[in-house]
Amino acid sequence: MLNQNDAGTPTWLAAHNDRAAFRLLLEHGPLTRSQLGALSGVSKPTAGQMITRLERVGLIGPAGIVSGGRGPNAVSYGVRIDRITGVAVSITARSIQAVVVDAADTVHPVAELAADAETRGPEADVRRAVGAACEAAGVGVDSVTLVVVGVQAAVFIEGDELSHTDTLPGWPGVGARKRIEGALGLDVVLENDANLAAMAERVAGIAQGASSFVHFWIGEGLGVGIDLGGVVHRGVSGGAGEIGYLEVSRSALELEPEAGNLTRLVGGPAVVRLLGGEPGQQLAEVLPRLAGDDAALEAVATRAALAIEPLLTVLDPAMVVLGGPTGIAGGERLAELVAERVDAEAHPKLVVATSTTGDEPVLLGARQLLVQQIRERLEADITPAA
Known part of the structure; x- marks a missing residue:
């Protein structure tokens, strides 16, 4: 040093x-x-x-x-680029994506695996991800030192604790990172997926110049990454942004009487219904219809505006970025409709925009975090004695 x-x-x-x-x-x-x-x-x-x-x-x-x-x-x-190698991982309910990362941020193929319900767990999921990423990139697994894993859960990094782990069967509430490190011999960072998406938006997306913003992830579930002056706000236990569990307002119940929380108001099943999908049909199957369905866009925008109102009141951000599968599928038109439904007098300076980080924002955020960590470790070798 x-x-x-x-x-x-x-x-x-x-x-x-x-x-x-x-x-x-x-x-x-x-x-x-x-x-x-x-x-x-x-x-x-x-x-x-x-x-x-x-x-x-x-x-x-x-x-x-x-x-x-x-x-x-x-x-x-x-x-x-062979000195330190990492793997960025994104784990969802049904799939695992992974990609090799190096100091030069070289573009490597992304490996995608189906989540194996019978063998789920922190060690098994990450081991499969690292192996698949290395095979796709043509590098040895032994070269990997660091892993950043995006999960659909609240992550208390300091305590190695996870909560709201609905999509992580076999993952413990406490000690997942320690188990992965012990089993694989790697340095591991676990991070909330919406936070990683917000990091990607800050570095490479529409929010690069924003003084503050919230990344509103709309998909099967809901999540919010909160960026205040370039710093992600996680909360004291990592639970900041778990908006999907909030109870709906009285006006929201008029739209969806059975919606007990915001996920049921504008999460996957609700959007499937708005798009005329069948019960049990997956969100990904019907989302291509959204951009061309004005009535569905209007309905999703109304519900999304109700969902973000608490965030606007408490945080007063400069920008709301609509991300996740539904936010991306709705595009600029959805952002315009949401902006029209926000109280302009209460939030006169607010900008509502669509995410511009592509189809893999969580993986992109994990990659960016890994590149930073790899470069910091390499720079540590530059000392006066050298």
């Missing part, structure tokens, strides 16, 4: 330069000494020294030859 008491000394300056060089190589990909010097503002000899030190500690290596035109060809250097 860099000691700030040594700031300004030659060894401190060398480590500071090496970290800057490492970040430039991550940002731009492989660079020659001349390219690194130009980007970092240091001389070519100093850039060469930075490369030598980074190569010595195993963080970078030769990546190819760059033609120098009339002059000699130059070696380019890139970050070694």
